Amino acid sequence: MLAASFKPVAFNPYGSRRKPRRVPRWLVLLLIGLGAGAAGVLFVQERYLPPRLSAGETASLRASFERAESERQRLSNDLQETARQLHVALADKKALADELAGSRQSADRLRESVGALAAALPPDPRGGAVQVRAAKFNAESGSLHYDAVLSRDRGASRPLAGVLQLVVSGSRHGTTSTVKLQPVAVQVGSVESVRGALPLPEGxxxxxVTLQVLDKPDGRQLGMRVLNVK
Incomplete structure (x- = not known):
């Protein structure tokens, strides 16, 4: 009776083994996402982005960039040199402008001095539109050197254009003769100092000298004076 109450137990030698694990779902989703992202990147790159460059094209592009950079540097150096030259030119221009202003001031002072000197000279006894206030002549090395001071009415608004005509009387090879020298163009303001030299005939x-101021060669006489050669 006691022995009949026990039931046989089956023996299973593999009963202690664990069931195989499944791959986690999140890992599967992660791998799928990575694959989809990589595929998307490749699709966008092939469809919308510029094509990828080969090694040769990359080297050519780099060489072109280096040439462009070298040219940019050269142009930058040229620009700096041009700017330096411009600065020097502007400085020279300013120096010339200052020098010109100084020369004009000196000319104005000289003109004032000549005007004061002319005012102290005796008037031309012959009068005329242009007065010969003073003149000096001397012969040297086959030329007649002249130095004359001419004046006009101080109310004259602008210089008067004319010519200075020198008629020289003297002797040549023992014979008395008169020579008309080449006329000299002059501009006569209120006071004008005229000097120079004209060639004389040989011998x-x-x-x-008869000094004439004419309005043009062989034209109307504006002033005249006769003086000896010293």
């Missing part, structure tokens, strides 16, 4: 010995 001519000047003794007296």
């Amino acid at each position: 001519f010995d000047p003794q007296q």
Whole structure:
């Protein structure tokens, strides 16, 4: 009776083994997401982005960039040199402008001095539109050197254009003769100092000069004076 109450137990030698684990679901989703992202990147790159460069194209592009950079540096150096030259030119221009202003001031002072000197000279006894206030002549090395001071009414608004005509009387090879020299263009303001030299005929010995101021060669006489050659 006691033995009948026990039931047989089956023996299973593999009963202690664990069931195989499954891959986690989150890992599967992660791998799928990575794959989809990589595929998306490749699709966008192939469809919308510029094509990828080969090694040769990359080297060519780098060489072009280096040439462009070298040219940019050269142009930058040229620009700096041009700016330096411009700075020097502007400085020279300013120096010339200052020098010109100084020369004009000196000319104005000289003109004032000549005007004061002319005012102290005796008037031309012959009068005329242009007065010959003073003149000096001397012969040297076959030329007649002249130095004359001409004046006009101080109310004159602008210089008067004319010519200075020198008629020289003297002797040549023992014979008395008169020579008309080449006319000299002049601009006569209120006071004008005229000086220069004109060639004389060979062998001519000047003794007296008739200085004429004409409105043009062989034109109307504006002033005249006769003086001896010293």
